Amino acid sequence: MKIMAGNWKLNFTGTEATEFLTQYKKLVKDSPNKVVICAPFTTLSTLARYKKETGIITGAQNLHPALKGTFTGEVNAKMLVDSKVEVVIVGHSERRAIFGETDEFVNQKVKAAQESGLIAILCVGETSAEREAGETFSILQTQLEGSLKGVTNAKNLWVAYEPIWAISTGDPNKPSPIPTDVEIMEAHSFIRKFLDKQFGKNGIPILYGGSANPNNMNTIFKLKNVDGALIGGASLVAEKFAAMANWHE
Numbered sequence: 001m002k003i004m005a006g007n008w009k010l011n012f013t014g015t016e017a018t019e020f021l022t023q024y025k026k027l028v029k030d031s032p033n034k035v036v037i038c039a040p041f042t043t044l045s046t047l048a049r050y051k052k053e054t055g056i057i058t059g060a061q062n063l064h065p066a067l068k069g070t071f072t073g074e075v076n077a078k079m080l081v082d083s084k085v086e087v088v089i090v091g092h093s094e095r096r097a098i099f100g101e102t103d104e105f106v107n108q109k110v111k112a113a114q115e116s117g118l119i120a121i122l123c124v125g126e127t128s129a130e131r132e133a134g135e136t137f138s139i140l141q142t143q144l145e146g147s148l149k150g151v152t153n154a155k156n157l158w159v160a161y162e163p164i165w166a167i168s169t170g171d172p173n174k175p176s177p178i179p180t181d182v183e184i185m186e187a188h189s190f191i192r193k194f195l196d197k198q199f200g201k202n203g204i205p206i207l208y209g210g211s212a213n214p215n216n217m218n219t220i221f222k223l224k225n226v227d228g229a230l231i232g233g234a235s236l237v238a239e240k241f242a243a244m245a246n247w248h249e
């Protein structure tokens, strides 16, 4: 059993999601995996409506840590729970890079998500420049330490290792490189050790993210400490996401 978490990013209206889900449910009868889709806020209700038919768990891509206040445009954990959301991505590299999210802010989000009963998918990962400079593990250490400061709840936490250089650009003519098996295993084992040290015995799943798709999933899912995938581009194509949802050993 693996976790297949789709990240739709800035894609799909309710109507488009309905088309996707109608196609998906014809292709996936009874997934042996835990399947989640993290959708835009406006598409959450459509996704939740299809949970019974598709088995797909409703996820969001972001939240604000405050429970109320003068934060125009924001949505909090309580609102997500009320919208039948069960899982939320926090600290995605796009939010860190484009919207300036710091580890400290991501830390508040992890706590706010968990306090409301949501599972937080914490994303960590290095840029290509950081990898080339030999800083991969120190970056992971800093992000994990900062984002998980004071977090004690291992139950509502998943971690996604997403090397930023492997995340797809959305341009089919510019495919991103995929890390080698060794690179994935080294990063996942580093994260596993960090989590064991902070949480003691824990079953925190570690997902791989960055151009994961039906062609490379067999290789990736065989690697030690890879408990699933965070899937961007491939989660937008029903056939591809269905193939991943149907994955089994």
Ligand code: PGA
Pocket (backbone or CB within 6 Å): 007, 162, 166, 167, 168, 169, 209, 210, 211, 212, 230, 231, 232, 233, 234
């Ligand atoms: P990708 O995105 O699968 O398109 O590379 C993964 C992500 O950014 O979560």
